[in-house]
Amino acid sequence: MVEDxxxxxxxxxxxxxxxxxxxxxxxxxxxxxxxxxxxxxMMANHISxxxxxxxxxxxxxxxxxxxxxxxxxxxxxIDVEGNILSKPDFGELNYGINKAGYVIHSAVHAxxxxxxxxxxxxxxxxxxxxxxxxxxxxxxxxxxxxxKIGYHDYQGVVLNLQEQESLLKDIGEKEALxxxxxxxxxxxxxxGEAFNWxxxxxxxxxxxxxxxxxxxxxxxxxxxxLEETWNNYQPGTRRPYGLMEWPxxxxxxxxxxxxxxx
Numbered sequence: 001m002v003e004d005x006x007x008x009x010x011x012x013x014x015x016x017x018x019x020x021x022x023x024x025x026x027x028x029x030x031x032x033x034x035x036x037x038x039x040x041x042m043m044a045n046h047i048s049x050x051x052x053x054x055x056x057x058x059x060x061x062x063x064x065x066x067x068x069x070x071x072x073x074x075x076x077x078i079d080v081e082g083n084i085l086s087k088p089d090f091g092e093l094n095y096g097i098n099k100a101g102y103v104i105h106s107a108v109h110a111x112x113x114x115x116x117x118x119x120x121x122x123x124x125x126x127x128x129x130x131x132x133x134x135x136x137x138x139x140x141x142x143x144x145x146x147x148k149i150g151y152h153d154y155q156g157v158v159l160n161l162q163e164q165e166s167l168l169k170d171i172g173e174k175e176a177l178x179x180x181x182x183x184x185x186x187x188x189x190x191x192g193e194a195f196n197w198x199x200x201x202x203x204x205x206x207x208x209x210x211x212x213x214x215x216x217x218x219x220x221x222x223x224x225x226l227e228e229t230w231n232n233y234q235p236g237t238r239r240p241y242g243l244m245e246w247p248x249x250x251x252x253x254x255x256x257x258x259x260x261x262x
Contacts, residue, residue: 001091007093025260027072028074029191034047043065045121047194108168114189115194116189137208144229152180175197186198195249
C-alpha cells in the first residue's frame with residue numbers, strides 16, 4: 001500500500017458518478033491548497049463537500065492522512081447520520097473518519113442544502129485571534145469583509161451532537177465563523193467560494209496579529225465606511241467568490257503536483 005512514501009490507493013472513478021468524481025477532484029484540490037497556503041494541521045481538521053447527485057451524502061478526509069497526500073480516490077463518502085457509504089481499500093491501515101469532523105460538518109450539510117463546501121482549520125493565526133476577547137478587528141480592507149463574522153463559544157472537543165444546534169445558530173446565514181479558543185470555519189456554495197473565504201480570513205487574522213504586535217495604536221475606520229465596504233463584498237453586490245480564482249488555483253496545483261486528481 002505504501003511505495004516511496006506514497007499511499008497506493010486504487011481509483012474510485014469507476015465506482016461513482018461523473019458528478020461525484022468531479023466533487024472528489026475539487027475537494028482533493030482544496031485539501032492540497034489549504035496545506036500549500038499554510039493552514040493545515042497535520043491530519044487534524046476537515047474539509048467536506050456535498051455529493052451533488054446524492055441527497056444527504058458528503059465527502060470527507062480519511063482520518064490518518066495528511067492534507068498534502070489527499071487524492072480524489074482517498075476521500076470517504078458518508079451521510080449526515082455518520083454512516084460510511086463508500087471508502088477506498090486502505091489495506092491494513094483501514095482508515096475511517098474522525099468523529100469531531102463528522103459532528104461539525106454533518107450539522108452544516110444537513111441544515112444548509114444551499115452549501116457545497118465546509119472548511120475548518122486550526123491555523124496558528126485563526127487560533128490566536130479566536131482566543132482574543134476583541135475577536136477579529138476590521139482594521140484592513142480584507143478584514144472588513146468579515147465585519148459581521150459569527151462567533152461560537154468553546155464547549156470542549158466537538159464530540160457531542162447537542163452542540164450542533166448552537167453551532168448552526170452562531171453561523172446562521174454567514175460565510176465565516178470563528179470558533180472561540182479553537183479555530184475557524186468557512187462555508188461556500190462552491191468549493192472555490194469556501195476556499196476564497198478561508199484564504200481571506202487567514203490573511204485577516206495574520207495581519208491583525210502583526211499589527212497588534214507593533215504595540216502602537218491602531219487606525220480606526222468610521223462605521224459608515226466599514227458598512228459600505230462590507231456591503232461591497234456581499235454575494236448580491238459582486239460576482240461569486242472563487243469564480244475566477246478557482247480555475248487558476250487548479251492550474252497552480254497542476255504545475256506543482258497533479259496527483260490530487262487520481
